[in-house]
Amino acid sequence: MLGHLLKADYEELIAKKDWESLRIAFEDLDPADIAEVLHDLPAEDSGVIFRILPRDIAGVAFEYLPLDQQTELVQTLGSEQLASVLNEMAPDDRTRLFEELPAEVTRRALETLKPDELKVARQLLGYAEGTAGRYMTPEYLALKPSMPAAEALGYLRANGKGRETLNVLYVVDEKNSLLADLRLADLVMAPSEARVGELPNRPLVSIPATASKDEIVSTFEKYDRVALPVTDSRGALLGIITADDVLDVQEAQATEDIQKLGGMEALEAPYMEIGTLEMLKKRGGWLAVLLIGGMLTATAMGFFQDELARADVLSLFLPLIIASGGNSGSQATSLIIRALSLRQLELGDWWKVATREAKSGLLLGVMLASIGFVRVVIWEHLYRAGLFSRGYGEHYLLVALTVSGSLVGVVLFGALIGAMLPFALRRLGLDPAAASAPFVATIVDVTGIVVYFTVASVILRTTLLAPAAAAGG
Numbered sequence: 001m002l003g004h005l006l007k008a009d010y011e012e013l014i015a016k017k018d019w020e021s022l023r024i025a026f027e028d029l030d031p032a033d034i035a036e037v038l039h040d041l042p043a044e045d046s047g048v049i050f051r052i053l054p055r056d057i058a059g060v061a062f063e064y065l066p067l068d069q070q071t072e073l074v075q076t077l078g079s080e081q082l083a084s085v086l087n088e089m090a091p092d093d094r095t096r097l098f099e100e101l102p103a104e105v106t107r108r109a110l111e112t113l114k115p116d117e118l119k120v121a122r123q124l125l126g127y128a129e130g131t132a133g134r135y136m137t138p139e140y141l142a143l144k145p146s147m148p149a150a151e152a153l154g155y156l157r158a159n160g161k162g163r164e165t166l167n168v169l170y171v172v173d174e175k176n177s178l179l180a181d182l183r184l185a186d187l188v189m190a191p192s193e194a195r196v197g198e199l200p201n202r203p204l205v206s207i208p209a210t211a212s213k214d215e216i217v218s219t220f221e222k223y224d225r226v227a228l229p230v231t232d233s234r235g236a237l238l239g240i241i242t243a244d245d246v247l248d249v250q251e252a253q254a255t256e257d258i259q260k261l262g263g264m265e266a267l268e269a270p271y272m273e274i275g276t277l278e279m280l281k282k283r284g285g286w287l288a289v290l291l292i293g294g295m296l297t298a299t300a301m302g303f304f305q306d307e308l309a310r311a312d313v314l315s316l317f318l319p320l321i322i323a324s325g326g327n328s329g330s331q332a333t334s335l336i337i338r339a340l341s342l343r344q345l346e347l348g349d350w351w352k353v354a355t356r357e358a359k360s361g362l363l364l365g366v367m368l369a370s371i372g373f374v375r376v377v378i379w380e381h382l383y384r385a386g387l388f389s390r391g392y393g394e395h396y397l398l399v400a401l402t403v404s405g406s407l408v409g410v411v412l413f414g415a416l417i418g419a420m421l422p423f424a425l426r427r428l429g430l431d432p433a434a435a436s437a438p439f440v441a442t443i444v445d446v447t448g449i450v451v452y453f454t455v456a457s458v459i460l461r462t463t464l465l466a467p468a469a470a471a472g473g
Contacts, residue, residue, distance in 0.1 A: 010037045014045055023052040031057055035064030043069075043076045051081050059088020067100050075105055083112035090164060091117075092137040092245055095124040099134070132216055133209040135249065136230040136239030139164045142172045145179060145197025149190040156184075165242055168227045171196055178229055178237045180204055206231045209238055213249050218343060220246045257341065257433040289439070297322075297445045304453040311464035313392050314456055317372075317403050322448040324368055325410035326441030332357055332418030333440045337432045340422055350423040354416060361415030365408035372407050376400035395463045402459045406452040413451065414444040 013022045014037075026034055026049075034057070038046045050058050050073070062070060062085045074082060074097070086094060086109055098106050098121065113121055120138055127133025141163055143152050152169075160166050169187065171180040180201040190199050206229045207219055219228060220243065227242045274282070307314065336353065339345040345353065376392060377400055383391030392399045418440045422432035457465060 014041065014049070017048075019048060019052050022049065026053060026057070031060035032064045034061040038065065039069070043072045046073055047076045047078075047081065050077060050085060055084045056088055059085050063089055063093045067097065070097050071100050071105075074101060074109060079112060082109065086112055087114055087117050090137055091120050091124060091139060092135055092164075092239075092241075094121060095134055096248070098125060099129060127209060130213050131209065132207045132211040132230050132241060133238070135213075135216065135245045136209070136241050137164045137245075138239045140170060140229075140237075140240045141166065142170045142176070142237060143182070143196045145171050145173065145195065147196045148192065149187055149194045149196065149199070150192035152187055152196050156187075164240060165227050168225070168240075170229055170237055170240075171201075172237050176236045178204065178206060178231055178235055181229065206235075207241060208233070213253060216241060217246060217249055217253070221343070253341075257337070294442065294445075297442070297449060300446050300449040304449070307453055307456060307465055310466075311456070311460060313399060313464070314402075314453075317399075317406075318449070318452065320372070321403070321406050321410055321452045322445045324407055325414035325444040325448040325451075327414070328361060328364060328411040329414035329418030329440040329444045332361075332415045333422060334418075336419050336422045340426060340432050347423060347426055350420065353419050353423070357415045357419040358412065361412035362408065364415065365411035368411055369404035369407040373400045373404040376403060393464070395460070398459055398463055402452075402456045405455045405459065406448075409451040409455065410444070410448040413447055414440075417443055417447075 010022070010025065013025065029037075034053070038049060038061070041049075046069070050062070053061065058081075062073070065073070077085065089097070098109065101109065110118060110121060123138075124134060124136070139162065141156060141159060143155065147155070156166060156169075167184055169182045169184060170178060171182055172178055179197070181204060182196065182199060182201050186199055186201070187196070205219070205223050205225065207216060209230050209232055211219070220241075225243075227240050229237055230239045230241060232238055336345065376396060379388065380391045380396040382388055421440060421443075425432050
């Protein structure tokens, strides 16, 4: 919700450059709504608005903007406005922004930070990209186990402002080693004199600072927490990762997987920020691989030129056969990649999956085969009734049987290949998402041609594909 004004009203004030009215209008607006208003604005207008916003609101609103717009703004804001925004940002959000900025702009941005914020920024940037250390924030509250509950609550009131979350509190010893996590509700409900270390707490779960993005997501999913502590190799508490950070990680992972499933390398920046040469690099490699696969399809076709010459009716159904196999394989690979990503399947489940997909592929093949058989028969009867100019000949039932048998084989094979390829890639230590739908479809295309003409040579060898039939034609 954008308060008492519509988004168009804010845009009209911006167009009129009525900054004073905007400042008043923004006073009662949530920072997320301010970011919505700024989302499509040019950097110049956004920069002016950040100058009129209160410092604390500007920092929070900036966090809600997409990274590409944040990057553009950082390069246009004056030093004073930049310092105001960056010093008010949450450390973990600020670190992700620094990752996207050019090195020179990052250096300038770091120079605007207060000494304590600069220390935090350098600490987080010191961890490898994509690890828990980069996603954590040091803005948490830790309690000592000897604290009485009443004293701990007073400590929260005095020091809780601006913290990432107060729903979960952490208990540490004198060396800052993590001892326990404590829910705020348990502390509030505890007797005033009860010691923090004696209060009931859940089993302790933490994430190493070196944990990968996949490990972060899987840990949150497994333990269903709103925040998790990040520790070093000695168990000392370094910071926390909250659920909103995990949503960012999941979004990035989902985007990467979707792009790979489309048959290309994952983009490392928003679409509009990728240069033409970089885009060619990301897409060209896989297209070249798929082209080579397509050449194999053409080679396979060459082996069956004689069959096509004897019975040109077979060529009519070739696109249908290979498309059905490719679609079956694409469905299977998409399902298995997602199941592996969600930890619904493990490598050891490959045989169960193969059995399941064999059954599914067979049933799907029979279903499509029935449709194909009926279609050929109906078409031939309509042709004989004078509704079409071409039919399938006197052996149309054998043609229908050929198409049906091929569909069963191709759909079954596509399902098995599509399901097993992600397992093979995972076993080799590669990303299963590399088993893209176009890649699987290309593999199945080649085998589909072989299956189709093999079935045809068996069923039609004494009729359409008999040498005498060719001579007679």
